[in-house]
Structures are given as structure tokens and as C-alpha cells.
Amino acid sequence: xxxxxxxxxxxxxxxxxxxxxxxxxxxxxxxxxxxxxxxxxxxxxxxxxxxxxxxxxxxxxxxxxxxxxxxxxxxxxxxxxxxxxxxxxxxxxxxxxxxxxxxxxxxxxxxxxxxxxxxxxxxxxxx
Amino acid sequence: xxxxxxxxxxxxxxxxxxxxxxxxxxxxxxxxxxxxxxxxxxxxxxxxxxxxxxxxxxxxxxxxxxxxxxxxxxxxxxxxxxxxxxxxxxxxxxxxxxxxxxxxxxxxxxxxxxxxxxxxxxxxxxx
DNA sequence: ACCATATGATTCGGCGACCGAATGATATGG
DNA sequence: CCATATCATTCGGTCGCCGAATCATATGGT
Numbered sequence: 001x002x003x004x005x006x007x008x009x010x011x012x013x014x015x016x017x018x019x020x021x022x023x024x025x026x027x028x029x030x031x032x033x034x035x036x037x038x039x040x041x042x043x044x045x046x047x048x049x050x051x052x053x054x055x056x057x058x059x060x061x062x063x064x065x066x067x068x069x070x071x072x073x074x075x076x077x078x079x080x081x082x083x084x085x086x087x088x089x090x091x092x093x094x095x096x097x098x099x100x101x102x103x104x105x106x107x108x109x110x111x112x113x114x115x116x117x118x119x120x121x122x123x124x125x126x127x
Numbered sequence: 128x129x130x131x132x133x134x135x136x137x138x139x140x141x142x143x144x145x146x147x148x149x150x151x152x153x154x155x156x157x158x159x160x161x162x163x164x165x166x167x168x169x170x171x172x173x174x175x176x177x178x179x180x181x182x183x184x185x186x187x188x189x190x191x192x193x194x195x196x197x198x199x200x201x202x203x204x205x206x207x208x209x210x211x212x213x214x215x216x217x218x219x220x221x222x223x224x225x226x227x228x229x230x231x232x233x234x235x236x237x238x239x240x241x242x243x244x245x246x247x248x249x250x251x252x253x254x
Numbered sequence: 255a256c257c258a259t260a261t262g263a264t265t266c267g268g269c270g271a272c273c274g275a276a277t278g279a280t281a282t283g284g
Numbered sequence: 285c286c287a288t289a290t291c292a293t294t295c296g297g298t299c300g301c302c303g304a305a306t307c308a309t310a311t312g313g314t
Contacts, residue, residue: 279292
């Protein structure tokens with residue numbers, strides 16, 4: 001199975017899809033508006049609306065009106081949302097292991113190190 | 128610019144899209160039927176029909192009836208098709224360089240080596 | 255030799271993820 | 285207090301893909 005298919009299947013079991021992970025990851029820890037999320041994820045605001053509709057239906061997320069600027073809607077994870085995020089992280093780790101499983105430990109470490117440097121070089125945050 | 132966007136733009140300049148590269152790469156060198164291509168690319172036969180329609184319109188490809196089994200249509204690259212393939216290879220190399228450009232030579236080599244091992248572990252052919 | 259069945263290509267309708275323009279609500283500066 | 289900007293949303297469209305149906309050709313059993 002292609003790695004992304006396994007990842008998607010793992011997520012489907014808990015009701016979400018790969019694209020929702022970006023929202024769960026970003027909204028966890030920081031209070032971001034929908035536009036913030038759109039910019040960070042690299043997608044148009046209408047896509048964020050769509051994803052949040054789905055996540056809200058799942059009870060994973062709340063849209064909270066920003067008291068300081070009532071145009072903005074800040075995205076907050078619920079307990080369910082944090083649980084889904086943990087599922088997603090585990091699913092990603094599993095997909096990674098599957099992708100690397102044919103390599104010996106040294107080669108696996110080399111891939112991880114290379115990918116980390118590559119991500120860092122492109123401004124990705126590995127917190 | 129995201130690496131894939133640069134790649135796509137480079138290809139668009141010569142009239143093709145990323146998905147066509149798979150066909151150009153596979154059909155170059157071996158005589159494959161449409162179904163062969165579908166299996167190798169990991170896509171349904173109807174998608175191959177669509178891609179070949181586009182490549183045939185460009186004059187990049189010919190569908191040749193297999194004399195031994197007239198149901199099969201073997202895909203042949205034309206001179207134009209081989210030229211497009213060279214463009215694609217150059218565009219891919221350029222995208223790779225862009226992706227790696229923030230790293231020093233040693234780190235770049237490490238990424239390339241890691242990716243090659245990863246590909247090999249998953250049965251990819253780097254000929 | 256003939257027909258049932260299998261296989262390759264094609265067509266067609268639909269889906270999921272995305273974009274862009276238009277709309278409505280709220281904020282802000284002159 | 286109004287013109288303008290900004291945020292969220294809605295709506296229509298595009299792109300790449302899939303799956304089922306169809307048509308042509310091949311093949312094996314009787």
C-alpha cells in the first residue's frame with residue numbers, strides 16, 4: 001500500500017481526512033483565525049471554511065468570535081479535537097515507519113536527518 | 128514558490144502537465160500497452176486514455192495497434208515526445224536543485240543518497 | 255467451427271479538493 | 285459618518301481521478 005493511502009485509511013477510521021491534520025496541528029497551541037490558517041496551510045480561505053465545517057460537525061473544533069475584532073473567528077480545538085490530533089500524529093508516525101521499513105537503522109536515521117534539514121531549510125517548524 | 132509549482136510551470140511552457148511525465152518516462156525505451164502503463168503508473172485505464180488523448184493531440188505519442196493482439200495499443204514516443212521528455216527531465220532536475228538550494232553540498236548529497244535508497248527499497252527503478 | 259468468457263480500450267457520470275469572484279458583516283481612518 | 289478595507293462565507297467552476305458500462309478482439313472448451 002502506498003504510504004499516503006495507509007495514512008488516509010488510518011484517519012478515515014476516526015472520521016477525518018489528511019487535509020484536516022493541518023488544521024488540527026496548527027490550531028493546537030495557538031489561537032489562529034481562519035485567514036491565518038489559510039495562509040499557513042497554503043490554501044484559500046474558502047477551503048478553510050469547508051474544512052472547519054467538517055471538523056465542527058465532528059465536534060473537533062469551535063469557531064470563537066474574536067472579542068477584539070468580531071470579523072475574526074478564532075479556531076479552538078475541543079477535547080475531541082485534541083484526541084483526533086493525537087490519532088493523526090500516531091498515524092503519521094506509523095506511515096513514516098512503513099515508508100522506512102525496508103531500510104536499516106542507519107539509513108533510516110539518514111533519511112530522517114535529511115528530511116529534517118530539508119524542512120528547516122524551507123522554514124518548516126519542527127516543534 | 129513551492130517546488131511542484133515551479134515544475135508544473137516549466138512543463139506548462141511546453142504544453143504538458145506533471146502527470147504526462149510518467150507516460151513519457153515509461154513509454155520511452157519500452158513498448159508498453161495502455162494497461163501496462165496504467166498498472167505501472169498506478170492509475171486506472173481510463174486515465175491513461177485521457178492522458179494519451181492529450182499527448183496524441185500534441186503529437187508526442189502514437190497509439191500503435193499490436194499486430195499480435197489487436198486489442199492492445201502500444202504507445203510509441205514521437206520525436207516530439209522524446210523532446211518533451213528531455214524538457215521534463217531538465218525541469219525535474221531544476222526543481223530538485225531548487226528544493227536543495229538551501230543546503231550545503233554535503234547535505235544535498237545526503238538527501239539524494241537517502242532518497243535513492245528509499246526509492247530502491249520501494250522497488251523504484253533509477254535507470 | 256462456434257459460442258461463452260476473458261481482456262484491452264474507450265466512454266460517461268460522478269466525486270473530492272481546490273480556486274476565484276461575489277456577498278455580507280464588521281472595523282477603521284479621514 | 286461615510287468610504288474603504290478586511291474577514292468569513294457562498295457559489296460556480298476546474299482538474300485529476302475513479303468505477304461501471306460498452307465495444308472490439310482474443311481464447312479455450314465442446
